[in-house]
Amino acid sequence: MINFNEKIQKVLIDVYEYFLFLLNATRAVFGRPLYTKEVIEQLYQTGYRSISIVSLTGFFTGMVLAFQTGNELSRFGAKAYIGGVVAVSLVRELGPVLTALVVAGRVGAGITAELGSMKVTDQIDAMRAMATDPYKKLVVTRMLALLIMMPVLTVLSDVVGLIGGMVIAVTNLNVGFELYKSTVMNALLVEDLISGLMKPVFFGMLVSSVGCFLGMNTSGGTKGVGSATTMSVVISSIFVLVLDFILTKLTFLMGKPI
Amino acid sequence: MIKIENLCKRFGDKVVLDNLSLEFERGKTTVVLGRSGTGKSVLLKLILRLMDIDSGRIYVDNIDTTDFSELQMMAVRKKMGMLFQGSALFDSMSVFENVAYMLREHTSLSESEIKERVEEKLRFVEMLGTQDLMPSELSGGMQKRIALARAMANNPDYIFFDEPTTGLDPITAQTINELIKRVQVQTHTTVIVVTHDLDSANFVGQKFVLLKDGGISFEGTPSEFNNSNIEFVKLFRTGGKVING
Numbered sequence: 262m263i264n265f266n267e268k269i270q271k272v273l274i275d276v277y278e279y280f281l282f283l284l285n286a287t288r289a290v291f292g293r294p295l296y297t298k299e300v301i302e303q304l305y306q307t308g309y310r311s312i313s314i315v316s317l318t319g320f321f322t323g324m325v326l327a328f329q330t331g332n333e334l335s336r337f338g339a340k341a342y343i344g345g346v347v348a349v350s351l352v353r354e355l356g357p358v359l360t361a362l363v364v365a366g367r368v369g370a371g372i373t374a375e376l377g378s379m380k381v382t383d384q385i386d387a388m389r390a391m392a393t394d395p396y397k398k399l400v401v402t403r404m405l406a407l408l409i410m411m412p413v414l415t416v417l418s419d420v421v422g423l424i425g426g427m428v429i430a431v432t433n434l435n436v437g438f439e440l441y442k443s444t445v446m447n448a449l450l451v452e453d454l455i456s457g458l459m460k461p462v463f464f465g466m467l468v469s470s471v472g473c474f475l476g477m478n479t480s481g482g483t484k485g486v487g488s489a490t491t492m493s494v495v496i497s498s499i500f501v502l503v504l505d506f507i508l509t510k511l512t513f514l515m516g517k518p519i
Numbered sequence: 520m521i522k523i524e525n526l527c528k529r530f531g532d533k534v535v536l537d538n539l540s541l542e543f544e545r546g547k548t549t550v551v552l553g554r555s556g557t558g559k560s561v562l563l564k565l566i567l568r569l570m571d572i573d574s575g576r577i578y579v580d581n582i583d584t585t586d587f588s589e590l591q592m593m594a595v596r597k598k599m600g601m602l603f604q605g606s607a608l609f610d611s612m613s614v615f616e617n618v619a620y621m622l623r624e625h626t627s628l629s630e631s632e633i634k635e636r637v638e639e640k641l642r643f644v645e646m647l648g649t650q651d652l653m654p655s656e657l658s659g660g661m662q663k664r665i666a667l668a669r670a671m672a673n674n675p676d677y678i679f680f681d682e683p684t685t686g687l688d689p690i691t692a693q694t695i696n697e698l699i700k701r702v703q704v705q706t707h708t709t710v711i712v713v714t715h716d717l718d719s720a721n722f723v724g725q726k727f728v729l730l731k732d733g734g735i736s737f738e739g740t741p742s743e744f745n746n747s748n749i750e751f752v753k754l755f756r757t758g759g760k761v762i763n764g
């Protein structure tokens with residue numbers, strides 16, 4: 262039991278340090294220098310290089326979604342609405358969440374592994390010794406990049422997912438392209454688009470800050486880098502799901518129709 | 520000149536530095552000796568304030584830096600170059616970019632001036648021609664040289680070496696020793712070398728400090744060190760081997 266108490270204490274300290282880290286990072290956003298070149302490099306690394314895996318995930322999700330719900334809808338003679346169902350599920354939920362999970366696995370893990378190995382080989386200390394603020398140079402640049410890229414990737418995933426759904430609708434369910442398109446357009450409300458774009462902003466913050474935090478606090482050599490990287494994916498993924506629930510709940514509380 | 524007064528540092532309940540007072544004279548090479556784990560690296564990191572001081576004061580050029588903020592320390596760090604034990608080169612950057620790092624960050628030198636300065640420093644460490652290589656393509660000794668070139672790029676007043684010869688073969692180690700001496704002779708930089716390698720210490724040192732249990736067990740010139748009758752100094756010199764006399 263003593264062990265259990267100690268564990269809780271340790272978790273609380275970690276959480277406290279995480280929020281301290283967030284505060285420091287936020288402070289580092291302001292004031293010079295702003296590493297524009299590094300931000301662009303990170304936009305490329307986190308965004309451009311995630312395009313294929315995010316598209317792939319979106320495409321298959323859209324297809325599976327259309328296939329599964331299409332069969333159910335057929336039973337009620339409502340398969341004409343397939344576009345609407347796919348669109349709402351994708352834009353509200355699956356697009357943001359699945360994109361965030363994929364990005365947590367690809368980008369979040371990469372950030373932790375990179376910063377973690379820099380930490381354990383003294384490169385972070387070397388940077389500070391050369392009068393650079395690693396928060397500005399490494400953390401802020403990565404957080405900004407993901408803050409921008411997560412919504413972009415999510416929109417991409419949504420669009421590709423809708424195309425995937427369309428492929429199944431047209432080839433498998435005999436729903437024509439025009440009908441599919443119009444049910445998609447009719448189903449989506451402005452609120453859906455807003456919440457579908459707001460979620461990835463938070464997810465981007467979450468994945469990048471957890472990735473950076475764990476990387477910057479890595480210790481214990483190569484093995485430490487390995488476990489920090491695993492930890493980064495696990496924590497980011499869990500909290501993407503938790504945060505998704507909270508944000509969904511909030512949007513409903515704020516009066517969004519179901 | 521760097522002056523340290525009553526410096527204390529502990530991790531948890533483990534006391535590493537205990538009321539340490541020490542002066543590093545301008546233009547001299549001071550060697551800080553001590554067994555592994557006595558806090559030699561910690562001492563350098565405290566001077567650079569890469570970790571926080573528990574108590575005591577640190578003066579750099581007669582200015583008390585103890586209560587400096589991270590931002591104020593930046594200015595102090597620009598006067599210092601540090602060679603980390605594992606070299607700590609940026610492994611995502613080429614040799615050129617590593618050496619150019621400080622110049623790009625803190626100066627407004629033009630690209631051709633940067634190129635000139637990088638070549639000057641690489642020539643100094645006899646590594647000219649490696650500009651386009653990545654750190655992973657270099658041997659341990661070569662990495663040390665590049666790290667020295669990087670530390671010297673901004674022409675610092677102080678250079679710190681953390682165990683510069685540890686893990687190198689004796690011949691490579693001696694080439695590094697010669698470089699350290701060259702730094703001191705040619706640039707009049709104030710040098711601190713932290714090591715447990717006595718051959719290296721005797722070759723480069725003008726003043727020796729031996730740490731033990733967080734404090735100083737010996738302080739003086741190399742010849743005083745080599746003739747000292749302090750038990751721990753004798754032990755450190757011989758490694759516990761009994762010398763026939």
Ligand SMILES: Nc1ncnc2c1ncn2[C@@H]1O[C@H](COP(=O)(O)OP(=O)(O)O)[C@@H](O)[C@H]1O
Pocket residue numbers: 530535553554555556557558559560561562
């Ligand atoms: N960041 C740290 N956290 C906890 N303990 C540390 C840290 N850095 C150093 N120590 C401890 O301080 C002592 C001195 O370390 P160090 O200065 O690296 O020794 P050395 O004289 O070999 O360079 C060691 O016992 C080490 O375990």
Ligand SMILES: [Mg+2]
Pocket residue numbers: 559560561604681682
């Ligand atoms: Mg050490």
